[in-house]
Amino acid sequence: MLDSLEPPEKKYERPSISELLEKIENHQKRLTGLLKYYSLFFRGMYEFDQKEYVEAIHYYREALHKAEHLKGKQANRIIGVIHHNLGLVSTRGGNLTDAEYFFRRALEMKDHMNTANSIRTLYMMANVLYQSSKLDEAHLFYEKALKLALHCNEEEYKAKLTIIYSIYEEYNEKEVERSLKYLEKKRLWSEYAELTEKIGDFHFETGNLPKEGIS
Template identity: 45%
Template structure:
């Protein structure tokens, strides 16, 4: 008969498992997960330790969905929704660190679902439990995820505040290169919003170099994508096109969920250069891959390009897409769509319609500026 293991022994191993998850070290995380699952069967009864295990299983799955969304070996495992039920049920009686993890991981899940306001709401609740977090890397994780969410809501100054705090910690820990690269992406995104494009390029070149050293397809694709976006903003569409094509090739080969987003940007650059035949092919691929990945946001964004460039401005179709984005508080995407539409009308000499969409863009920017009001509770 196997001896009964103390829950504290298993708890230490779960903590080690979480360290591997944060480092995106899939093989080590898989080994420790299997060891924890074996030892839990020999463990003395401990309700809170089992909750800790459920939380880490959920976080493990989020890591795998980010890195390797199509791996077949996970088909026998619980789904994210099943794990979500397990961590939601005991939430009311949790305090301190377990409550922090519960809220923080749920915020990460909502972010992955592109529910950015929901994500921020959970992060703000998690922040109230941050006093229980003594691990410096976990504090960096929190600041990174909060910065990422605020960046997507165009709360640029708030995002930059958090991401610089995270990067300061990651810079001192060479095991967290993945997070350092991701932090550079968030910094660059904020620099683009500030229109400091040259500063963005410097960080992206470092990010691409580090990504290639790791041989990490998703990060390589993201670095190339961001370089393409940077040159697009700088008014160099030909250079932008080259980087975006490279990014799309890597994303397609690795079957990354970022592909619909990348194809949207590539199609936009092609249409702006009046390469309509090539743009239409890329756009169709973007719509098909958005459907494949159940990416409702970039299905809408690619349908917008179809309405603007292929349907010769289906104004009602564009307005319907705008309404859906506004209902989801996706004002940064509303701003993007209204600007493209206004410019399209202006270039065609239809100044009244152009003015209408410029006004819509200003409304979206006003909503972005008021963004903090969305997160009060």
């Protein structure tokens, strides 16, 4: 099942979040344990997708409460993913303090860090710390995320890390353009839109506005 709001590139067409949610909630009376968790988790994903961030946090917290009663590595991975997604919701809602807290909690989960989700959390932690002007610590997480991205050949995260490094540390126009082209090629529109907006803000704040636009 879907583990994160940032799934890897799809090789086949998956049902939408609303379709999954409908299937689960049609059997609501029989839900217990792990299935109850997934019901709440998908509801949180759905509310996030609808930009209902308060509702998303509510359902993720309920899912977290259920997951904390589960046992084993799978439970620990689930808890890590929920903290990661709570961090995403908080970031999107502009609450960087809460976002930092939730990403730190996810990073504390060893079983979470042994999954593909680890690079996502490291990237988001670096991103949030950069936005919070905690540049030294942000750079440490940037390096950790980049090392893992290079090791796993994660082109998406290499591109995104290149962009945030350019925005907050040392701007490299050619590398930024190359990274944006990769995101565009892979149709990662949400990430593309978010990062181009940040690049636009960077150029505006520094007074270095490109003559022909960002792309």
